[in-house]
Structure formats: structure tokens, C-alpha cells
Amino acid sequence: MKTPAARRIGPGRARRGVLPLTAVLTAASLVSCTAGEVSPPQPSAAATTPAAEASTFTFGTAADPRTLDPALANDTESYRVSQQIMEGLVGVDPLTSEPTPLLAEAWEEQDDGRTYEFTLRDDVVFHDGLPFDAQAVCANFDRWYQLPAAARAGASRLPFENVFKAFSDRPEATLYEGCTATAEHTVDLHLRKRITGLIPALAAPAFAISSPAALRSGAADELSETRDGMAISRYGLAPVGTGPFSLVSWTPGAVDLAAFPRYWGERGEIQKVAFTTIPNPDSRARALTSGRIDGYDFVSVDSAVDLARNGLQFLQRDPYSVLYLGMNQAFPGVDDPLFRQAVAHAIDKDALIDGRFLNGTKPARQFVPEKLGVSNDTVADYGYDLDLAKELLEESGYDGRELPFYYPRNVSRAYLPSPEKAYAELSRQLTEAGFNIKPVPVEWSDGYVAAVQKPGDRAFHLLGWSGSYEDPDNFVGALFGSRNDEFGYDDPQLFSKINRARGLPNGEDRTTAYASISSQIAGRIPAVPLAFPISALAMSARVTSYPVSPVMREVFNRIDLADAEPLPDPSD
Template sequence: MTPLPARRTVLKAGAAAAAVLLAGCTSDPGRPAPSATTAAPPTASPEDTTFTMGIAATPVTLDPALALDTESYRVTRQMLETLIGVDPATGVPAPRLAVEWNEVNDGRSYRFRLREGVTFHDGTPFDAEAVHTNFERWYHLPEDSQPVEGGLAFRSVFGALASDEGESLYESCEVVGPLEVQLNLTRRFTGLVASLAMPAFAIASPAALKAGKADRLTEERNGNKVSRYGLAPVGTGPFAFANWDQDRVALSAYDGYWGAAGDVRTVVFKTLPHPSARLRALAAGDIDGYDLVTPDTYADLVRAGMQVLQRDPFSVAYLGMNQAADGLKDIRMRQAIAHAVDRKTLIDSFYLQGTTEAKQFIPRSLGVNNETIPYYEYNPDRARELLAAAGYDGGELTFYYPLDVTRAYLPTPEKVYAELSRQLTAVGINIKPMPVPWDEGYLEAVQGTDDHALHLAGISGSYRDPDNFVGPLFGSKTPEFGYDSAQIRSKIARAKTLPEGEDRVDAYLSINEQLARAVPAVPLAFPISALAMGARVESYPASPMLDEVYNLIQLGPA
């Protein structure tokens, strides 16, 4: 594993004594934070106020309600804001568009007081009616405008949309006053407030939603269906949409923003799929920073004198198995695959130092780690025994993996696939490689259809609650896994409703154990992720939950 500096530490290669800390902490949303320990010397306002970020993939849509991917959210976070923010020091809910909230009706309702004096980029007011419009839109979203089956954030959090079978946690969003709303639930949901920090729940201008026919996917961008609104969204954030030209998205500072403006006046996102291309662009000064540093490029960054900023792990990589595929319905086949996987080799070879083996799907930091669950340690001989017991005859298993992308949970997907394929082949499993470019429908291929056997994927957390991981993956039956367990769905739905405490912890421990016994997928790693920044970036709001908004960036001289 490639070594990384300590948490939040940024290394300047040429002189270790000149190490700079890029802060991710602020007590006042909208106000740039000073560095965490050793502050950079005060500088005059930077002459160049453009911040250019290299990203690993082109956004799929700029409508966060319909987005599924990190890069779409990375862009939309700058333009659209959620009711709830994330405290950068603790990860707990913090005020954003809502300044105060209270639980009422025995936890089946929450009342929110909204921030005064906020306007959307189109000049219309942010108020209770706008919040109501957004919640009702999410709940009543037409089927033909929904992305991959089961993938919508609203469905994964609230359980169902109006058109779905089964009861939704969402009942209504009631306008109590001009700047007050009450969110009514069908039953208690302990993680509700925290979940509203997800970028998918950002509040859009109702006027812009209507004008852009947000629920009609009549346009296309880079092979993806989008609405006119999804090409040019309107929110309340510190930056407003400027233009989107294929692999380049530009934003401009919104002069009417309710919070602090910060140093950055223009944001440019430039798609550079290959890690080496991002490294070269940073070294040449073509970009100011990029995310998803890989082990292959880390040493080069240090030698070039670039800054590297580490995030705490808050994602999980997994090897998915679709039980609708031939043979994988037999649990012995899935157990054999799990025993064939050498996690240590994967982590040592392809992940940054600090990455740990995953024995379950919920990160250890959420406090529901189950040390007694079944663990399928690397044991090739046992894998062969289980294959024989299952009657495996050497039939071909398709193995999907993404190309031309870097994810926090998969820094080098092609290399991870190659090693996993080698390990599986070594125990006698016949693998058929199925590479799919990320921008050409990889998520649709593995999450929206059941025409696959194995696949590489992962999930990045957006809020601090165990449901943020097991809910989207296993809270409903999806084509991704073909895992149909009414019991696990019931357990996940119940755990959501339990108040904080021992009973809730026990509920998630039980979920972890049942998932480990059922083996719907093989959790691989809880990865460390890291960003690289150029020398003029003096402070960057790094967040394990990727709640990174660029008005908090502090720039120095070019």
C-alpha cells in the first residue's frame, strides 16, 4: 500500500518542514474556515479567482434528484443546497437552508424553520412553498423519468414513491408558515434529519423545474437522457450554472448568495478520466486540484511538490453477485467465490495506506461493527470444495467492470478486476470479462438489468447512519443482486424506525450477520480516498461525506 500523511495533513514534497494543512472545519456554514493547525500566512486577495477541478467522469445529469453518481453530485453541490448540512468536524447534522428543526408527534413528524432572505439564482424566493414543491416532486416522480431501478435516493431513504408498491415513510410536506414546513412520516425514522444532507435532496427553484420540464427526459448529454432542467439547474448555492460543454462544466459565483462569497468566483470542472492525465494537468497548472489520487500517482505527486489531502474512509467496495445468474442462486457458489477472494493482496496492491478489509457493508466508524459474523477468509482449497459440492461444471460467469473512471471505492477498476479475475480463475471459476466504459452505461448494466453474474461496484456514504449503506443496497429487491429476502427488507425497515440506543445497534448487528450468512455480495474494502491540490490552494473543505463546497476554498497567489 502506498503511504499517506496523517488525517487532514497535506504534504509538500520539496520540504517536509513546509507541510501545509488544508482545513475541512468551519463552525459557520458559508464562512471559509482557517487551516486546522498551522495556518498559511495571510495573503492578499488572489488575482486569479478561478478554481479548476479535474474530475474522473463527466456528470450524468445536473439534476441531483435524478443523479446516481459522485461526479454529478460534486457539481450540483455547488449550485443547489439541502435543508441540512454536515458539521465538518463531527459529521453530525448542521444548519443550512433550515436553521432549526424539532421532532414532533412521537418522531412521526419534523418541523423545520427555514433561513430568511434566501433567493434562488433566478431571483425567486426560497420559502416553505418551494420546499413543499420539491418533496412532492420527489415523491410523485413519473416512472419514465426515473433512473436505474431502485437507485433513486428518495426511494432508498423513504422506501417507496407514490407509484411503488408498499408503504412509503413519506406522508406529506406541510406548509406551516412562509418559512416553516412540517415533514410528516407514516412511522418514525431516526435518521431522517441526517439523510436530508444527501445532495439528492437539494432544493431546486420551482419556477426553473417547471420551465425546464424537469420530469421529461427529452434531451441527451454524453449518451444519457436528461431534461432541459437537468442541463441547467437553478438553486440557492454559492455558484450558479454558466455552461456545460461536453466534458467541461463552468459555474459563476452568485452575487446574491446568503452566505460568504469566499475567494473563488468561477468554478470549472474538467473531465480527465485517467489518473495520469489528472496528474499531468495538475503539474502543468491546467487544473488546481483533483480527487481520487491513486497509488500509482501518489509518489509522483510527492516528487512534484504537490499537496495531498486524505479523507477518512466512508465508502465500501464490493464484488456483487447476481442470484438470477446461472449457478449463483446456490449459496455454496457464492461462498466459494467469497473464499477465493484475497482481500489483503487487493488492498496492498491497489489501495492507499489506511484502507482496511471489509467484513461487512457498514463502515466501522458508525459503531455497529459485528465481530462475530461469518467471515469468508481467503481459502482457495475451501473454495474448490464448495464449487464441487455445488456441482459447478465450469460454466461461464460474466464479470462486469468499469473502464475509464476512478471512484473512491475503486481507484483503478481495471487492475482490481484483473486481480480478482486471476484469483477466481485460480480456483476453477470460468470468467468472461465484460468491460463497460463508465460513461456508456455501466451503472445501468449492473444495477438496472439482471443480465450479469459478477460485477465490481461500491457505495460512498452521504450521511452518518448505518441505513445509508444497507438501505440502498438491500432495502429492496433490485436487479443488481437478485437477492429476494423479505426478512432482510423487514429488518432494514424496522431498524430505521428505532431510536438511538442499544436496540438500534443490535438491529444493525443482526442485519450484518444475516447479510454475511446470505452472501449477496462480497465486501472488499473500506478505502481511504485522497485529493491532490496545487500550491495556491491554501485551504480546502475536505469531507469524508464529500460535502465539499467551493466557496470555502482559500486561494493564495498563483
């Protein structure tokens, strides 16, 4: 089926997505917090761009990006920046989150889902001035497929592997067959088997198209540089795409972008974007209240009422992430199902959520969000039962040894706005049930994700998953589709079921298959799903429209500012 060409949305589009925080507080009954006026923050060297500049949008981020090469990223802050600079073949509808044309004007499924023909736009150039064409698209797909193991070492769960199952060093497992440029602006993508969620998956920021010349000159697959202790390529420091903004500079604590004058699409009103890193959510709130920034993400419960008191604005996303308690079955005793059942019954999810997450956050019984329509009727419900947890723990033979519990510090995520507070409550609950918890706090910026996704002396850890496209495989496939060191979990039967389900056509059979997968995961308990959190942004009064998205596909040329004018069209 061929999709229609993209519709061009001009400056007269409806202004939506921003509500006064006071109205949202009334409607959603957010938990109150300590009253008090917000004091102005101390000047920070990271914030060098004044938020009041008419065509500049300054955004407070919770962490520095790990890399600006989206193919090697797996974190929100890297994607938040890279999706301003780079675009993929497929976009996301801001209202429905359905796939829409972007660099590809249309696509057609052929050969029973084993080939996709993409018709590309013919009016696009990269930021280095080189044309975007079919050869560039295939160069990117082939680069992702052929990523050397050394380039992948710094990250886990790279999206190419999640979607296509393997890289070129495992040819027997991959679903990627090849890419052919059949004409200057026509591409055929070949698969070994159907991937039902392929088109939604290609809208994820990881599948953005880079300039092949910049990939070569930046030695994109050689991690020869370091940034905050993380290995990164020269290209990862200076990416080149086709997006509405190009990179000006990336220094510790700050990323600056400028509008690309030859952008093919709607240029919008923003001439400059300034990202400034403010890890603490209360500090981000103070920076917004004082006018140092125009907006920030991951509003905490503690900040919400003060933001309302100061007349600021609030944007709420539909829940599309899951928070979980991970368990490492390679740690002695954790491999016992009775031990894991004891953990599940020891957790009072309602008590965990109360006062620590925005109202509307729901306890989770499975890892697939409600939005995807996968029933949880057959999923085991490990309700809070302290007495049963103690009985199961005793039956498991647990000997009282210390259980290292890793949790992140100084970060906010869509699934975890205040990690220290969530850890404290979980630790209290588990200790009450008889578990001997040893806290292991790790700074997020010191490689927390890598620390909990590799072998180590770890019993528990706190983490989550934010969906980047609408398909249940984006959750269960990414988390449990193959053996990984995060959970020390190996279940070939489950892996086979996930591989089969991902190729089923959309419909009842596929939905039923994912319901069965969710039920099996619940029965084996490799991790305990805790909550589907509500995440929210806060904006200053000068922001009259912001492209809020459940999958965080929020590109800033679609922001409207009260005091800015549309940028000139270079064709005029």
C-alpha cells in the same frame, strides 16, 4: 429537540485540511511506484480556464456528471457539481460530518418522530431571483414523492426511495405522508413512521431545493434530452438553486460556474469554478503538476510518489465507502449458496488491496464502515482458503460454464481508484480457484452502473457504494433494503429487519439490530464486501484550505487560495 441557529464562519476561519504530500507519504507509508519525472500534458480543448487566474479554481473530475438535477442523480460527479449550485435544508459539519443548519435555521421533532417542523431562513433567493420559502420546500418534497416512473427509469437507488421507501405509485409502502407550509418560512414534514436517520439523510445532495419555477419551465420530470446517450430533462441541463455558485455552461468534458452575487452565506474567494473531465488518474496527476488544474480527486497509488516529488499537496478522507464484488443470483448456478461461499473463500482481500489502494485501506467483512460503530463480531469471516474454495465449488455442481464478469473502464471512484487493476487481480484469484471467468469491460461513460443494476447475462460485477450521510441504513438499506436486479436477491425477512431497524431510536437496540442485519447479509452472501478504501485528493500549492469531508460534502466557497481575495459582500 430544536437545533441552534447556524453559526456564520467568516474569512478568519482556521485553515485546515491540506498537508504536504511528502508528510502524508512518510506518515502513511504509501506504496511506492516507478520513479520518473512527470511530463507536461498535451493541451486539451476541455481545459479552457487557466488555473493561475487568481479567483478561479479548476478541478479535474474523473467523469462527466450524468445530470445536474440531484433528485435524479446517484453518482459522485453529478453531486460534486450540483452541491455547488444547490442547497438543502440541512448541512454537514466539516469536522464531524454531523447535521448542521443550512436553509433551515432549526428543526423540531414532534409526534414521536412522525412530524418535523423546520424553521427556514428568510434571507435566501434562488438564482432566478425568486424567494426561497416554505411553498418552495413543499413543492420540492411533493415533486420527489410524485416522480413518474418514466423519470426514474434512467437511474436506480434514487435517494428519495432509499430514505422514504417508495414513491406515490406505491402509497402502501411509502413513509412520506406530506408537506405543509404552515407559515411563509415554516414547514411541517409528515411521516407515516419514524425515520431515525431523516435529518442526516436530508443533508445528502439529492435533497437540495430547486426553484419551483425552474422545475416547471425546465420540464424537470420529462427526460426529453440526451447527454452522452443518457436521457435527461431540460432542467437537468440547467438547474437553479440557492447555492454559492450558479451554472454558466455545461459542455462535454467541462462545467463552468460563477459565484452568485446574492448568495445569503459566506461568499468566499472563488469567483469562477471550472470542472474539466480527465478520466485517467495519471493524466489528472500530470495536469496538476503542469498547472493546468488546481486539484483533483481519487489519487491512485501509481501517482502518489510523483505528486510528492513535485511538491504537491494531499488530502485524505476518512474511509466512508465500500468496494464489493456483486453476484447475480439470476445467473445459472450463482443462486447456490455453496457457489457463493466458494467465491468468498477464493478472494484474498489483502493481496487485492496491496499495491492497488492507498495505505490505510482495510479489508471489509461487512458493508457498514467502522465509523458507524456497528460491530462485526457476529459477521461470518470468509477467510482466504483456496483449497476450501475449490471443494465448495465442486460440491455446488458448477459445470465450468463461462461466468461473465463486468467491470468498469476509464473511471475512478472513491471505492475504486483503478478498476482495471482490481478486476485483473480478482479474475486471477477466481480463475485459480476453478471459476471460468469471461471478462466484460464496459466504459463507465457508456452506462456501466445501469448495466450492472438491471437484469442481464451477468455472473459477477465490480461496484461499490459511497455513503452520503452518517447512518447504517445509508449502506445496508440502500444496497439490500428491497429486492433489486443487481443481485437478483430476494429476502423478505431481511427487508423487514432493515425496515424495522431504520425506525428504532438511536441507541444500543438500534446498533444491535444493524449488527444482526450485517450478520444475516454475510450469511446469505448476495455480494462479497472487499475493502473500505482510503480516498484522497491532490491540490496545488496555491490551495491553502479545502473543505475535505468523508461524505464528500465539499462546497468550493470554503476553499482558500494563496493568491485570491474574499469576494465583496453585496450588502456593503
